[in-house]
Amino acid sequence: MHPGLSHRASCEKTLHNGVPASTPDGAFLGYLGSCIDITHRHEAEEKLRRIPRLLINAQEAERNRIGQELHDDLGQRVVALSIGISHLAQQMDGNDKLAADCANLQQQASAVITDIARLSRQLRPVTLQRLGLPAALQSLCAKSANPDGVVVTFSQYGELKRVVPWIVSIALYRVAQEALRNALAHSGTDRINIDLHIDRTGLAVMITDRGCGFAVEHTTTTGLGLSGMAERMENIGGILKIDSSPGAGVTVTASVSIPEWEPSWT
Ligand SMILES: Nc1ncnc2c1ncn2[C@@H]1O[C@H](COP(=O)(O)OP(=O)(O)OP(=O)(O)O)[C@@H](O)[C@H]1O
Ligand SMILES: [Mg+2]
Secondary structure, eight states, X not given: OOTTSOOOSSOSSEEEEEEEEEXXXXXXXXXEEEEEEOHHHHHHHHHHHHHHHHHHHHHHHHHHHHHHXXXXXXXHHHHHHHHHHXXXXXXXXXXXXXXXXXXXXXXXXXXXXXXXXXHHHHXXXXXXXXXXXXXXXXXXXXXXXXXXXXXXXXXXXXXXXXXXXXXHHHHHHHHHHHHHHHIXXXXXXXXXXXXXXXXXXXXEEEEEEOSOOOOGXXXXXXXXXXXXXXXXXXXXXXXXXXXXXXXXXXXXXXXXXXXXXXXXXX
């Protein structure tokens, strides 16, 4: 054996290449060719295929950690600060100017507490982990009620009869989160719908607004939202479709089929 070649007791994957050989008078002699052990290449390709999934899991684990840290540490410290200010305010009898300053500081502290709670829920979607995708999407809509009076509604079509794989539910949830954020930030609409469609082959989430729309093919923004949504869906073998044109609102559809559902769907 050539010293540069490694020896394996058995080849799990091989690549064959051959041509028939015959004598000058046409009698078949056999095949001439090569047989290459491609087990290592196959294993490397498998590992590469798993990388996006590992990256998503690592990213979600890190978001969970930061969300929990925000809630347990920073959030509690600002609560303590707010209590301290309120104690201070009680000692300001007779000093209206300082009492007003304290009230103002306490209002700011309360706003920071609300923001931290919202951010930590966004980073760590506890409802998704505990109650699943339909409940999490419903809760996302309910919590998006905002002072501008935009109505965000959730509708579900079809019933979930099997557990949604975590990698699928987190991808669909993150897409809905970003599409909703975009609709609230850019569309100028007063109504946004999030629809969850369930059938025997898989799931689709549609986020629709009736706002200003945009020219999908010509976006030159440096934003990370649209590319992030597309990447997430690609990584789970799903499809992201964005239908829009200026003046016509936006519909974002994220769909994925779950092959293991079909055999036992009753
Ligand atoms: N629902 C929508 N209505 C109108 N325009 C939209 C909508 N969604 C996206 N766009 C347009 O597409 C652009 C790109 O969106 P994208 O989410 O990638 O970036 P962004 O929201 O600007 O920034 P980021 O998501 O990184 O905070 C937006 O800047 C906006 O012009
Ligand atoms: Mg965005």
